[in-house]
Amino acid sequence: MSARQDTDMASVDMEKRAHADHHASLRLWLRLLSATTRIEDTIRQRLREQFGITLPRFDLMAQLEREPQGLSMSELSRRMMVTGGNVTSIVDQLEKEQLVQRQMQASDRRSYTVSLTEAGRSAFAAMAQAHEGWVVELLSPLVASQQEQLHKLLGTLKSGSPTNSEETK
């Protein structure tokens, strides 16, 4: 076999391999997306059925729960990663139900912070406890060591550094 033929075959092999790898990445992405969507949909449905609340409203209350001092609307929008318009309408609804309150900022009277009311804090505590239980249940097909493995792999994926691979072994 000539060197030329050798090179050609190696190159065909590389292409085949690359093609197979591409398909593997795509299959992995679709599996990642469907696993996440399935869990998120279940949580969304249970929040609605058991607490009559939407997922974005729950997420917004979760952000506020971590900040007893309250958050400005712009900071809240940034953390929710949705458009300002959506956040405003969610806050309006929650304020109407007296679960959150707007307070004028002393430093700038044109802007205000949003925080949970006492009622909001206690309503959220009940929901958060149920939510945690659902997450534990939905992830339970993986034993603790597998969950740890998954956590590390997702950390490597997020950090964007392939050289961290040792960590996930």
Place this chain on the structure above:
Amino acid sequence: MSARQDTDMASVDMEKRAHADHHASLRLWLRLLSATTRIEDTIRQRLREQFGITLPRFDLMAQLEREPQGLSMSELSRRMMVTGGNVTSIVDQLEKEQLVQRQMQASDRRSYTVSLTEAGRSAFAAMAQAHEGWVVELLSPLVASQQEQLHKLLGTLKSGSPTNSEETK
């Protein structure tokens, strides 16, 4: 130490452990959600910028690409897991741009199938190729063996059987 004290301490340890495990599950879920959302948002943004198409429209065309014979609206809705209304409006838009076509079903003249037109098929091929490249790039922080590991762990998570754990080692 009495047997009673022993039991109490073991029970406290179990609770601490359970509490720590709960928090670990919640952290894992938030990481899974944020990793998926980050990739999906990047894909959504690139589809819009480079092809002027929304993610749901791309997904709908991807479903049709697999079915040269076309799909009924109800089957399409089922596969898209969105409300029938949304699917109808996406199909309307794509039909206006001559990327999909509606065809009456011979067996039931009140219903019809939707399929890609030639133009739709060729437009989708270009988008799908770019999409696959983005997925490969976005998952590239994980080397092939790590992607395989992640694929298996997500499979175990989906199958819902903790007893399959051997498979992921």
